[in-house]
Amino acid sequence: MVALCDSFARRVYVTASIGYRLGFNPLSWESSEKAVYRGVQDLHSDLRYFYEFNEVV
Numbered sequence: 001m002v003a004l005c006d007s008f009a010r011r012v013y014v015t016a017s018i019g020y021r022l023g024f025n026p027l028s029w030e031s032s033e034k035a036v037y038r039g040v041q042d043l044h045s046d047l048r049y050f051y052e053f054n055e056v057v
Contacts, residue, residue, distance in 0.1 A: 001017045
């Protein structure tokens with residue numbers, strides 16, 4: 001991912017690699033459901049950060 005972001009940066013694009021919380025038991029339906037919910041929360045948090053950053057710049 002770093003190499004991909006570097007190649008875009010050389011072309012004057014801003015890039016970001018978003019990380020998500022890990023940790024779930026694939027044999028447990030409830031655990032998988034919670035992992036998806038946390039992933040959506042992380043995505044919303046990251047998007048909110050970029051919107052706020054864009055307002056500052």
